[in-house]
Amino acid sequence: MASYDKKPVKRSRSCEREREEDREHERKRARSGERRDQTKDIKSLDKNQKPSPILFIDDETKKDSKQHQQQLLASDFNKNKEHCNYDNDDGENGKRTNTNGKKEPLSLDEEVKDKDNEKEVEAIKESYLGLMKEKRRVRRLNDRKFVFDWDTSENTSVDYNNIYKEHHQVQFFGRGNLTSIDIEAEKRDQSEFYSDQLLKKRRTETEKEQEKMRLKKVKRKEEKQKWDDRHWSEKASNEMTERDWQIFREDYNIAIKAGQIPDPIRTWKECGFQNEILDIIDKIGYKDLTPIQRQAAIPIGLQNRDIIGVAETGSGKTLAFLIPLLLWVSTLPKIETPEEADQGPYSIILTPTRELAQQIEEETNKFGQPLGIRTVLVVGGLSREEQEFRLRMGCEIVIATPERLIDVLENRYLVLNQCTYIVLDEADRMIDMGFEPDVQKILEYMPVTNLKPDNEDAENKEKLSANYNTTKKYRQTIMFTATMPAAVERLARTYLENSYEL
16 A cells, blocks of 8 residues: 655644634633623622611710721722732732732733723722712703803904094084984084184183183083972972973873963962952862863963863863953953943853853852853743843843854844854864754854954964953954864864964
């Protein structure tokens, strides 16, 4: 038989690499097996330990018990350390001491094992000493707190340029000003521009001193106005400013639709009436004025101007038109002779109902009898012969309902040749009750020679006041109503000229 010589088998590099990987894998399995055995021993130690009973000790024995617990923890830690097969290393710079006492570098496996041992020691400390890691709080997006205060970084005013700080102002050279809320401040800025930049260079020393004195007076006047910020009730009528009168009207809810209006009346003493009328007012007991009396009839009625007063029943409108009427009649000559009585009364008052006419007659007699002013009531339900007799005897004021007054006028018991003062009380009720044609017919009986001129003289206060003091007065019409329907407005536009609406 032929013999064959066995040749050595050549191994490739890939086979050697595979064998090295197998060896490395076996080493890792061995290390992991050792770790599993160690953790099993630690768990068995934990299970074998019995929980210590809870004892209530005194303060004196607390120190001994603490020392005893520390000794137990140290002994358990040493046992676990011996069980985990720690090598004799000092852990400095990855070196260990051999039997000869020399430090040798650790291999890669030993370094990995050393790090694993350190982690195990930390885990044992946490389990025995009860060290707890602080959990990081997860903050949601919706949990952000809104800061209401301004941050200094948000202040953009520090970035202002001098060009924007000291911007150019438009100068009108004394011929007007810009549309501004505070015109006085604008004038002050303009005066500073002229005095500091232009006029300061051109004025002499004496002119500069005069300007300083003028500025002091202006400043003193402004300070006086600021100091005089008292309530209107604490001031005299001549000390009242335009702002005070505006506040006064707002306090009493007075609204006026007109141009130039007189100032309202604050008290009866400021009215300037005759002492006889003031005594009657004091005797009757009218202590304070109502809003319609303060502004409506008394101040405006004495200027011979037509008035449309919108006021509710019981607002004092009877006295509001009655006092100007009495003052009007008192400036005219008394009707004494039959010839004067044949020309008719000086004034008529129209009311929708008989009851309202009787109330107005009662109030008129309170003021008229002491002044010698006669009043006649012409309404239905009373003696017609007596009313006609009193009309023939003469009177200054006639108070009537529209229907009965038409009857008297048509029968020639009364004429209105010298009537210059007309009052329509509760005009809206008269229109609602169907008296609009009667009212228009009564107004047609009035003379047209005493109408106000249809020009600028009707607005001239001086000419109206001059005519008020004469015997040939312009006609004055006063209308009071609670509402303003279309029929009342139409009547007012037809027979009232340049009237004030209150």
